[in-house]
């Protein structure tokens with residue numbers, strides 16, 4: 001999603017007459033930040049000091065929590081919301097601090113639709129197409145509902161028209177993006193079928209699918225797609241029911257296993273990848289072992305394993321981050337070796 005946003009920022013700057021420059025020579029730096037982990041935000045600070053010493057104008061956008069926005073503002077760094085991109089010229093002109101409320105409401109639908117109108121500057125092999133943005137799920141560890149706001153879906157016709165343009169430019173790989181594509185408001189199955197029916201020679205994938213709102217209809221549609229390479233990213237996060245509950249993931253390990261079995265029976269050659277968090281507050285060794293066991297059963301192709309770190313303002317940040325660093329590392333290594341080796 002960040003790559004996709006950055007491509008749109010680059011295109012907007014092109015339209016405004018800016019030219020891209022090596023970091024040393026640039027007068028203007030726009031950081032498209034990610035708050036998924038604290039370390040990502042921490043790393044920006046060192047860079048900012050360097051840029052400010054070299055008299056560069058620095059702006060920040062992307063997923064930034066209010067606490068971080070406030071800190072940036074104190075250092076005279078301008079922060080703007082990604083859906084304000086259509087107004088970038090005005091923002092750059094004003095150079096004022098635009099601080100945001102902690103949560104973006106559904107009233108922002110209109111401005112987000114304007115954001116989707118900014119076309120990307122395509123540099124990568126894959127064309128990233130946002131189909132929706134934001135999330136209503138409020139998993140207890142996650143900053144997305146606070147930084148990107150609530151779910152906003154883009155109309156099917158808009159998406160198809162952007163894909164048509166991109167295919168005309170010769171792209172062969174498309175990725176449909178959304179924090180939670182299964183809950184795409186205008187029907188995820190319908191959208192998948194429309195994309196699959198486009199006549200060009202290409203393939204497409206999508207991410208992320210939340211296990212809790214995967215339906216039989218969507219699975220049936222997957223099995224009928226011709227241009228989807230049968231790769232599905234399905235974030236499990238934990239294989240222990242108590243931890244899943246604390247994470248507010250709205251499914252149990254048994255439900256997740258049933259979902260995997262349904263997917264494998266309808267699409268036998270499916271390749272599953274996943275996300276797992278180790279060392280969630282209070283996760284015991286036994287609970288971690290439950291995650292290991294379920295991974296042994298499922299045999300994911302790949303897992304993005306992360307060591308839990310609290311994000312200020314989220315529900316789990318109020319829980320004691322009591323799994324020691326070394327233990328988190330140990331659990332991380334076990335899963336990484338089990339799945340990714």
Ligand code: SF4
Nearest residue numbers: 135137138139142144
């Ligand atoms: S579904 Fe994904 S984006 Fe939404 S709150 Fe949960 S982890 Fe965050």
